[in-house]
Amino acid sequence: MTVLALEHIDAGYGDTAILHDISLQVERGEIVVVIGPNGAGKSTALKSVFGLLNITAGRVVLEESEITNTPPEQVVRLGVCYVPQTGNVFVNLSVQENLEMGAFVRSDDFRPRLDEIYAMFPDLAEKRRQPAGSLSGGQRQMVAMGKALMLEPKILLLDEPTAGLSPKYRGEIFQTVKAINATGVPILMVEQNAKQALGIADRAYVLVDGENRHTGTGPELLADQEVARMFLGAKG
Amino acid sequence: MWEFVNFYFIPGLVLGCIYALGALGISLTFGILRFANFAHGEIMMLGAYFTFTIMGLTGWHPLVAALPSMALAALLMLYLDRQFFRPFRDSPTIMLVIASFGLMLMIRSAVWVFYGTQSKPLLRGFQRPTQYLDGAIQFPDKHLWIFLTTIVIMLAIWYLLTRTKIGKAMRAVSDSPELAKLTGIPVETVIRATWIVAACSAVAAGVLLAIDSQLDSLMGFKMLLPMFASAILGGIGRPFGAVLGGLVIGVAEELSAYPWIGVEPLLNPAYKTGMAFAIMVVMLIWRPSGLFKGRVF
Amino acid sequence: MEELAGYGNYIVSSLLTMGGIYAILTLGLNIQWGFTGLFNAGIAGFIAVGAYVFAILTKGPAAEHLGGYDLPLPLGAIAAMIVAAIIAWAIGKICIRLRSDYLAIATIGIAEILRLILKNETWATNGPRGISGVDKAFEWLPRPWGDIAFMxxxxxxxxxxxxxxERAWRSPWGRLTTAIRDNEDSARAAGKDVETFRLQSFVIGAAIMGLAGAYLAQVQKFIGPDSTDPTTTTFLAWVMLIAGGSGNNRGAVLGAFLLWTVWSATQIVTGWLPQEIIVFGHPIENVPVRSTYLRIFLIGLVLQIVLQRYSAGILPETRPAVAGKSGKTGLEPGRTT
Structure with missing residues (x-):
């Protein structure tokens, strides 16, 4: 069953179109990775789902219903959570307060969920009283993801979660993404570290110049000559 | 020694409490709505006039009459926000500064139309100081009210900001409005809550100031500079930094008139406000983010 | 005939003279705000400095205050500009690198501090009583020619x-300040020294305001710490500029004369009102005074309406030679299209 689908999207800021006829799909339980060179429109594609820029053609479908150009506040309520690449935690709020804010739109008792998140990220449980701004880059990513998971979303959108992290943390983040996915949350992730990302991806899309270039399973794309030449470096 | 405490330090704390209450609102709105609200002092002043009117109608004590005034001021503030600030939410913030500057003049002239420009006492009669510690420390009861009211309001706002959902959301929006939106926090609701808190604390500051001295249509304007200085000293978006900033500046203003060297006041008391300005300038040069690492826009 | 002379006098000494002084003020503000996007909330402070410096330097000896320099009037006016410029430089040096809110706070602060100094340094300024008998240009001409020559x-x-x-606006300097106003980051990225240009613009604008102060002292023949209501004066200049069209020098001048005419005409009208009127059975006293304040309220409302609905002003900014930036209003610095 398809959780999220972008169907032939044209989108951009104002009159400047960045995406041309983009189509993406995320099925239930999948990790889908979007890779591509800088400026290919990867992050833009995520933002267009979230109502952060103007979609001029095509449509976005969440499960059965169309959510094209729905404002971000409502998209969240519909069960789509988006973790931006930077500025994704409230630095002056404690870790716990960040998670509570993640649950802002919930009106039920979210404390059991809070315990689940802490069980998933034991590091954060230790630091629950610390301001999120005092944590390391990797831990902040954890807070940001934990915050998004507080809503028990239908799908999680991650924008380059490993950007700016050391290789050690990168591996940890990819493991975490897999762990989150294992709890049943489908993930649509944009990544710069193509090789590692493809390693955990069920399926992947390659975007170039705002257009779909290749589509396939992770292993297929890893084996693809052109993809290897473009993104995985000479040694790939 | 006791003269120093009675005539300089305690009055400094009293003034500091009033600055603190005012600066708190400025710091909150600056942090959450991201602009320097020049009309904040006028809301203070207007709240004091509301209180004066309610006292005239009911004969209540000023601190009791202040409660309905807070409600009135909060409603008015919500209306003003809708009419004059909301149209500029997505514009450069300087538009909001100009709009608040215009509001400042509108509120003040409206008060002039209804009440005239004459200042008038809120409490009648002279208050004899109450003596403490065998007469070593003495200050009038009204100063005690000012301290207690300030402490109660501070505790209430501290509770709001750290223990309630909407208060935490206010801090979240202050931290990053963009992320707040992505998180699903209804920013407009948070903004309304902010105006209510700002209006109530401003009215409290205005009424306390009128109790301490008198009702004056320019009192809000005169408070503006020390309040901004307190907010900057504490760090913009750090409400409790602003409170400390207010206390520091209040005490510094009073102590600047103490005869530290010889028998003459160190600084001509007429230049008290200059202290606030000097502290602000030093902060802007040395550390614009304030003592508690607030925001610099 | 006498009535005609009365009207003539009003037109010369109020509409054109005071309107002209406000036009000077508005042009000064146009450099700061219209050209560069700097918010000055302390215009009255710069006027006061100009007025006092002029009065002290040009008057003959007087026991009550500093003075007796008896300088020629143009020299006094130049000194007024220089002192206003120095103060602007000092305050600008501190806050020009921060966002415009801080400059607004600091300028309102400096205006207040200046007022305190003028009020309290009695040896120099005669304190609250102010300086009277200020020399006015062309006073020696017979009436009404002196007033006309001054006008x-x-x-x-x-x-x-x-x-x-206008030259500055068309010059590379003017194009740069607008570029900074419209997009500070890209101007910075292009290697421009943003702070220096802003500071220059702030200082030049303040000097012009100082000159307006020097003229104001002459018109009033008196200057005191409270002789202009600081907020109202500052405010009027802002409304004039924004309504006229900020970023457009012609708009600034037009706005000044137009609003001054409305402002002074309504002042006359409030004088005609009866002392007391009855509204729904309630007597309202002091009607003329109250109407004066109502006038201030209405000018505030005008600003809000112009700001929201007609933010480009009567004569909107026209910026030639900047590609892709047409149709911008000078009022919204930093907005990218």
């Missing part, structure tokens, strides 16, 4: 400043 001087000053600003 012509002011209008010529407006013209000269206007022409200079």
């Amino acid at each position: 012509v001087t002011i209008l010529l000053t407006v013209l000269v400043i206007y022409l200079l600003l």
